[in-house]
Amino acid sequence: MKDNRIPFKRFHERNESLISQYDENYYNRQHSKGKLTARERIDFLMDNGSFREIDAFVKPLGKEDEKQYGDGVIVGYGTVNGRKVFVFAQDFNYMGGSLGVVHAQKIIKVQEMALKMGHPIIGLIDSGGARIQEGVASLAGYAGIFSQNVKSSGVIPQISVILGPAAGGAVYSPALTDFRFMTRDTSYMFVTGPEVVKEVLNEDTTFEELGGAEVHATQSGVADMIFSDEEHTLMGVKKLLSYLPSNNVEHPPVLSVEDVAPGKNEKLSLLLPDDPNKPYDVVDVIKLIVDTNSFFEIAENHAQNIVIGLARLNNQVIGVVANQPKVMAGCLDIDASKKAARFVRFCDSFNIPLLVLEDVPGFMPGISQEHNAIIMHGAKLLYAFAEATVPKITVILRKAYGGAYIVMNSKNMGGDFNFAWPTAEVAVMGPEGAIKILNRKELLNADDPEELKRRLIADYKENVANPYVADEKGYIDEVIDPSETREVIINAFALLENKVEHNPTKKHGNIPL
Ligand code: HXC
Secondary structure, three states, rough: OOOOOOOHHHHHHHHHHHHOOOOOOHHHHOOOOOOOOOOHHHHHHHHOOOOOEOOOOOOOOOOOOOOOOOEEEEEEEEEEEEEEEEEEEOOOHHHOOOEEEHHHHHHHHHHHHHHHHHHOOOEEEEEEOHHHHHHHHHHHHHHHHHHHHHHOOOOOOEEEEEEEEEEEEHHHHHOOOOOEEOOOOOOOEEEOOOOHHHHHHHHOOHHHHEEHHHHHHHHOOOOOOOEOOHHHHHHHHHHHHHHHHOOOOOOOOOOOOOOOOOOOOOHHHOOOOOOOOOOHHHHHHHHOOOOOOOOEEEEEOOOOEEEEEEEEOOOOOEEEEEEEOOOOOOEEEEHHHHHHHHHHHHHHOOOOOOEHHHEEEEOOOOHHHOOOOOOHHHHHHHHHHOOOOOOOOEEEEEEEHHHHHHHHOHHHHOOEEEEEOOOEEEOOOHHHHHHHHHOOHHHHHHOOHHHHHHHHHHHHHHHHEEHHHHOOOOOOOOOOHHHHHHHHHHHHHHHHHHOOOOOOOOOOOOOOO
């Protein structure tokens, strides 16, 4: 029964006029493009009935006398699988989700609340960028959002979900957040659209080719996760949240699942091919080490020579960084270094311990890599591991050569526990390269160079490229039986539970950008 006393009458009327803004046409316009409306997205993301909208009745600039509410964005708070979150969802049906002054103020308000209260914030983006009609005021609105993104960085998780266009200014807030999700065929991100590209460069391109989900998930690496439709995209966001703490002073949620995975696992000993130059899929190794079905890979299709993702080990969340021998032999190149460095820094910000699985023949050589500054980009990964104070464990599975050995959380870079499998090869370089330099003259003068080469390689492996030299010098803490990897790591992380390490006080470091 409605209470019709005067104050309540007005209360009900207002609520009704909010809902009556949405007619059939409103829904059809989004649905016909395979998209949900802003409100439907929130309903799908949040726990049933948990969403509380704030600022629903604010009016757009210059429309204070009209019954026109919201200014194209819905903001509020609620829960996702019981976790408190703040959310904003842009409404493309109102002026293309463009960002006007009031629209910006609403987003900034929930950003400030999320930061003050220490909860994650999720942005559902569907926007044509700065609202052209409001001019510099809308640019200032973006500036306010970006500043808030930067203040919140490393304090609360910030997740951007691109569910339509993100054009112009709309791209930079997602870029400043921790993760970007996109939906295939209906979402795209670009600083300038195809028309501007044509005008300035006389190049023909399409939305999809310029900034579609596929392009950003593979080539640019801007999108961390892409899905076939909006529902799956939002389910992906829910899953990601389940691994994250609410802020940088909390620890990630711990599950209490019994029977998470077998302890000793003989399959691990059989995964590596006999020939050390043959590839294998490191994801198989990860899955045999972490809790069953807990590996959540991130940026799966970009820089595939390195694998990153969140997982659970004995119910505790960890971040995994692993070289992928089946792509470019697991070499570290520019993209892989950037991908892993950013992930390491994310984990360190949010108290997520790091597990490194190493099988890396070195940095990627070549003119293109050098001219595009592999020196600076490779240094990002060095910087990230050296700076990280969370528990850090490395297991060398096979190759650990040269600079890449050092980078991948080696003992002297601050690894807390460094283990190696008996198959590990730790050296300055691989046998072929080393004997060419060390034995050039003998090989040139040999009667049977092939036979000499075979002998020298065998000697090098026996005396240099194995785990035992490093173990005997203390650069590795223990050579372990692969089948015991899971138990050994669980035990090591348990020992590290009370780890306290601080970097020197400073304004901030100067990471090589
Ligand atoms: C005001 C806008 C708008 C904008 C779209 N609309 N973008 N209104 N400001 N930035 C309006 C349209 O006029 C239209 O209104 C409605 O939204 C839907 O737009 P359509 O073009 O019909 O939709 P669609 O064909 O799906 O194309 C979507 C789009 C396109 C790709 C986003 O609208 C577009 O290119 N917009 C401009 C994108 C852009 O260049 N933004 C950069 C702004 S500058 P009606 O009334 O017809 O329904 C910027 C700089 C900030 O952001 C830099 C900070 C670092």
